[in-house]
Amino acid sequence: MAELIDLVLLAMLALTALRIIFLKDLFAVVMLFGIYSFLSALIFINLDAVDVAFTEASVGAGISTVLMLGTLALTGRKEKKNSHSSLLPLLVVTVTGAALIYGTLDMPPFGDPDNPVHQHVAPRYIEESPQEIGLPNMVTSVLASYRAFDTLGEVVVVFAAAIGVLALLGIRRKKDSDLESGLKEHKVLHVIAKIVIPHVILFALYVQFHGDFGPGGGFQAGVIAAAAFILYALVFGLPNTLAVASPKFLQWMASFGVLLYAGVGLVSMIKGGQFLDYNKLAADPIAGQHYGIIIIELGVGITVFAVMLSIFYAFSSQAERSNVQ
Amino acid sequence: MNFILDYYNYWVVVFLMMAGFYIVISANNLVKKIVGLNVFQTSVFMLYISMGKVSGGTAPILVEGVTQYSNPLPHVLILTAIVVGVAVTAVGLSLIVRIKRAYGTVEENEFEHKDDAI
């Protein structure tokens, strides 16, 4: 049954990809990309990767699509006719694809428990992490403890993206307060948004702190919390949102999240361990692991929230400027 | 038949990767290039997640009575890669916004002509 679902989803993905190639309407292309992202999230669930599916749905399908739409609002939705010959790209892609197909021929069979990836390294994560780390969610254990340095790098990547977007676009605060912004006329939306937003934030907090036990964690929580603010900005206008969370404050938060994460590492160094060695954080190693993971996940959540919201600010303040012109 | 069952997943994923790659290198519109980049990367994520799957296994969250779990390591790697992907997308799109403002177009062949005039 799982294979059948897999097959159907893969076929739908292939169709979506082909449509993206040939469509000239960029708005449709971006929506199709959103669909592509959601379909792949479904595949991830089907392949047991629930955390990844969660992230793909919130980050890939959510934030990426919003940013693409924000860009389209500024650049126009029609792709012009392509004057390039498509022969060379086709050749490159065919050669690359052929190389990959050649590479698949010696691959271990799909799903076989005897594959090298299931025999080496991973067994420790599966068999011993519940005792060593004390968390049921092995993905969180690996992400936040065994490979915590990767995750630190990832938070820094997010931080670097904020630096890039701020350097390129900046966030402009308008002096005119009577600009058209938000959906002032839609009373129904106002009421519903007011009901939904607190729940979204509550859910974000749940995802943040429940990530040790089920799917979720700092990344997803940060994105969801940012989404609540984005909804607020869409309905009530950007100036109101800027008053709640100012760009400067978000810059501080983004930096603080990275420093909080790295700070855990420094504390474990001071206590005589290696960088990010949570065992040293408390007398009992398991408790130390708990403290470490909760704090670094919080750092991740804070940075991701602040960065995603800053990026949204940057894009939407551009859009409002161009509407004025 | 077994051969196909063992590998069809990877073959479709290769096709999807190449579709994304094709969009990146053939598109003239910069937004479409970024969409292509995302399709390309998302498909690579599927390659990783496919290799982590164990038939008959379940999601790697400890449940009593279950002994067969899928491999959590590829999941962790791809969580990282997804976030890296959105970071690159955000910077790429901001560049596009600036290019539009500076050149008045986001079609590659059009702004290439304009630079000769400077």
Place this chain on the structure above:
Amino acid sequence: MFEQHLAALPVLLPLIAAPITLILGRSLLSWGFATLVSGCAFVVSIQLLAAALSDGVLSYALGGWPPPWGIELRVDAVNAFVLLAVSAISTLVLIYSKDSIEKEVEKSKHSLFYTAHLLCLAGLSGILITGDAFNLFVFLEVSSLATYTLVSLASDRRCLTAAFRYLVMGTIGATFILIGVGLLYMKTGTLNMLDLASRIELYDSNRTINTGLAFIVVGIGIKMALFPLHMWLPPAYTHAPSAVTAFLSSTATKVAVYVMIRFIFTIFGIDHVFEKMGMDIILMALAVVAIFKCSYMATVQSNVKTVFAYSSVAQVGYMILGLSLVSVTGLMAGVLHVFNHALMKGALFMAVGAVFYRVGSVDIKAFNGLGRQMPLTMAAFTIAGLSIIGVPLTVGFVSKWYLVTGALEQDNWVVAALVLAASLLAVVYIGRILEAAYFKKLPDNVDPNTVKEAPPLMLAPMWVLVLANIYFGIDTSLTTEAASSAAEWLFPSGDTHSVSNVQEMSK
């Protein structure tokens, strides 16, 4: 405590300093702080190189988890040597930046500039010292994202399209590396480099692993601008702010060369890559074409930054040529050139940036008569230019000496002759600029009083690099010792006597 964490500090220092720099906000303050941190990283990397040369390997298990379950940092002579060059150039460029970006970057973006610079340094150091293949990808993206930002900070609008092209190509490269690492992981179940190496050895020419190798080589090839994957580099280096070009040209592509060396020599092993797959022939052919094609391109450009951008692609060709010789001497020449090229190109781009600072243009016509107006800058330019050509008493000569020796060891007269012939092309492109500077007159419409010597904070780092060019060109013991122990470290078996012979010959 300090010694215990030595291996982790080069990446942790800039990584933690970057968010603090953003908070500091003020231009002067963030400049001072960033320079200080980069200087500390430089001091640490000196100690690391000393430790690596005396003890061999420093391994640091992050989180206290032993490899391959956790991520390992692994410092040996090879990466410590490259790390030294990267952190030194970073510090000098930061000192240089203060005046340089005053002219080229908006005031409000200065603290973002320094933050991005530190992020780039953290990323590059992370790539160098990590012992984990996936961690390498993460830090590759940290440095790349910071680089795209840095390139796009210039005031000319063409920097935007250059940065975008760089972003697309760079992301394709990184994704290729991701695919390659995935294929390796699939067959071995591990990501730790040493563990990968021992498990790849178990397979005798496997199609999945070979495909993984091909994707990794192409991906790194894009990142290091290996011909014909170099098309992103000339526009990016031409339109980026001068300080950024000076930093990137001497570090970013060099780090990619290191990654290539690491993957070929440590992970896959030379038997696999060169003897079974015959990659040495491919790499050697690409390197030779790169050297000639791009040196030629450098002779016909009118923008001096573009000249040196093409020259950089050609220089990458020399490094790859060295490692494609598959001998200790060849590899040593490659590693040595990574270091030496950083010294020359750093100095050259700093001089070009100083010209832009005073004249406001880097067209070759703008150099007319500058020999009189900016004597110190042009003297620095001349010496660094001679080093690119490979004149004796400069580091350029040392690199080429070992490269030619490596080729002759294998009786490869053709390669040796080609290396020497390509130097003539360098004479042409350096000569054109020197001719303009020393034998042409300042244009009449330029007031000689406005075009004067560059400010001291720009001259000082430039001259430090120039003097290093001469010092390491005369006293080669330090660099050759580091490079030869790096090369011996990478080569699995015997064959070490040839290096000591070469060293004796050079003395």
